[in-house]
Amino acid sequence: MAIPQQVAFSAQSHPGPCDESSDISIHVGISDEEKAAVKKRGEVVLRTLKNLDLDVKKVPVASVLVSGGGLRAAIACQGVLSELSREGLLDMVTYIAGVSGSIWCMSSLCTQSDGWQDLEKAENELRRRLQEDSWNFFVALDGLCDAAERDDYSLTDFWSYSTVYYLTKELPGTCLSHMREKSEMGTMPYPIFATINHDLKSSEKEKTPNAWFEFTPDWAGYSTPGAYVSTTHCGSKFEGGKRIQLEPERDFSYLKALCGSALADMNTILKTIKDFFCKFINDSSPQEKMLLADPEGTTLKTTMDQLFNLVYTFLTNGDCLPILENLQCIMTGCKYFYEATALINQMIECWGQTSRDQQRQLTQDLLGKSLNQDLLKQSSVPSFLKFLWKTINCLLSWIWGTTHNFLYKYGDIEDKLLTKKKNIYLMDAGLAINSAYPLVLPQVRNTDIILSFDFSAGDPFETIKATEKYCKACNIPFPPVDDAKLDQEAKAPSDLYIFEGKKPPVVMHFPLFNKVNCDSEEVIKQRHKTYQTFRFTNYSDAEVCQLLEDSKANVRNNKDCILMKMCELAEATS
Structure with a gap:
């Protein structure tokens, strides 16, 4: 290639x-x-x-x-x-x-x-x-890992190195x-x-x-x-x-x-993101090989795969309980996921009785507890992990085009919608x-x-x-x-x-x-x-x-x- x-x-x-x-x-x-x-x-x-x-x-x-x-x-x-x-x-x-x-x-x-x-x-x-x-897989992956180091990473970064690069x-x-x-x-x-x-x-x-x-x-x-x-x-x-x-x-x-970014057709975009994400997480890449060499590497890879499936299934109105049960089996006993496992147990018990907004928030909390500093410090590919988790997190919240707001707290603009947020x-x-x-x-x-x-x-x-x-x-x-x-x-x-x-x-x-x-x-x-x-x-x-x-x-x-x-x-x- x-x-x-x-x-x-x-x-x-x-x-x-x-x-x-x-x-x-x-x-x-x-x-x-x-x-x-x-x-x-x-x-x-x-x-x-x-x-x-x-x-x-x-x-x-x-x-x-x-x-x-x-x-x-x-x-x-x-x-x-x-x-x-x-x-x-x-x-x-x-x-x-x-x-x-x-x-x-x-x-x-x-x-x-x-x-x-x-x-x-x-x-x-x-x-x-x-x-x-x-379209070069390794070039795209390296670019995504670099982009994940930014605090304004969003699905736009993913879209850039996957779909737009692939098409053009x-x-x-x-x-x-x-x-x-x-x-x-x-x-x-x-x-x-x-x-x-x-x-x-x-x-x-x-x-x-x-x-x-x-x-x-x-x-x-x-x-x-x-x-x-x-x-x-x-x-x-x-x-x-x-x-x-x-x-x-x-x-x-x-x-x-x-x-x-053609965001009007959400179902098509979701499917496209899923296909590319699966390629990045499952293809034989240096990052994946290094990840599998980490302590608990197989668990990490499977966990990320299942977390993505959880978010994708939630967004497409599918049945999330089987995936939560899979995550429960994968995470139980892994020292990195003690807090995440406790939250999954709670989610399984109450999932059917919670509103969709509450389910989204619980999933958001689970993503937050699944990526911690101890895990990143122990990993040989922290940027790869950041890229995977940030993409999953942005997918759940449907976050695109994050840009630091140059008008944040700027006093000479009357429209407060332009000045009140750190990011646009x-x-x-x-x-x-x-x-x-x-x-x-x-x-x-x-x-x-x-x-x-x-x-x-x-x-x-x-x-x-x-x-x-x-x-x-x-x-x-x-x-x-x-x-x-x-x-x-x-x-x-x-x-x-x-x-x-x-x-x-x-x-x-x-x-x-x-x-x-x-x-x-x-x-x-x-x-x-x-x-x-x-x-x-x-x-x-x-x-x-x-x-x-x-x-x-x-x-x-x-x-x-x-x-x-x-x-x-x-x-x-x-």
Whole structure:
């Protein structure tokens, strides 16, 4: 099995103004660093427009949005960007903002030294990589053991080294801040990676801008209320606005999992986690061999296996008593599990008479008593044990995206939901709106035109309809949307829809599978069946090429329309 390329881009991050102090930045609108990058990118856009013999002094701000959709979205995103580049349209784009699976593509381009400059080469690299069996068990396991040493370990870490790595065949070690030099030079659209704050979403705050949390090469945080921390310091511990503990910046591998965890389908996610966990605990690895050499090693291995089964069975509403009885037999007599054994005896006696919340708490207590310092000190593989137990614990509580809250106890923010907790939990923004409209709309980044490439499953207009509702709730200008008309065309949409209002932005919306590139409703259905979001088997090269072609066709067939609209806006802003 080939070991994948771990770091394909060797450029180092360089300190910028946002790194000179660890203080939090509170600013309305975009940062000075982003303004400078956008200004430089504007020079590229201006030259491109002048090459079309347009006499313009001010260029329109064009934002490309690429939606979520798992590996389907990652491949389709590559096709869109390749074709935009080939048709000479990419140099008219100021921003690119991604959600979920499309971020897998954006991250990959960022980790290749010439990824944004040679999209055809990047496309060929994608095809090559997806046909290789390059998911390396030992690389993944080593990464998980290292991640388990962090106090902010969550299922996102597990997802990163298991599923996302397995699907994309890539584990890049470079970081988003490494892209500062390229963005400052204007050689690529300014990238925005979207997530959402789980606590704010749970409290219905996703209907306001506050829930959206963005990552850029310079800053990470909330565009509303305008609270940021340097991207290099996101994940470090803060209190009262001051950094109290420095943590290394998370790399693209983690960011891909954070932004693309697809948490909507819990049963599929649970099954996927179970399959990978069983592989890590049962495959013949150096850690497992060392664990079995420990005193009570066989007992430890079996105990961890059964604890995972207990949590999985609880979450899937199965019968936990047989597993508790197995644990009772395994733990009884083992010096490490004296307290845990006593608790299991109690659980067996009262399990049928307790509520589900009480059962969850008892299971949580059991996990806590099953991992103790004496056991870790005696083990030759403490990080391996930590990884296994932390994964089980996070699974029970369904903990994803744990991130130290840089606004913890920060006094200048009125919304206490943003400041009262030490940790925030970031998640796939596709669970709010499967496209990053809230991060590029006019009042934030003065966007004149949005090219929205939608790779969603199901309703091809859901992102448009959801964004209109969001904008109405937040009093943000957005073109009118006729839901009834779109519903009539949802099963066999066209390849382009233009939405315009009295104020910017103009929205050009491109459904991935449509009656133009698929010819018929039947072919559209077949495409959705072939490229399911939760398909975890490898695509053949023919399937990858077909998906690339479908996404490219949406650009190629509408090149003239995109160009005409860009020219209209260029003249309007001159």
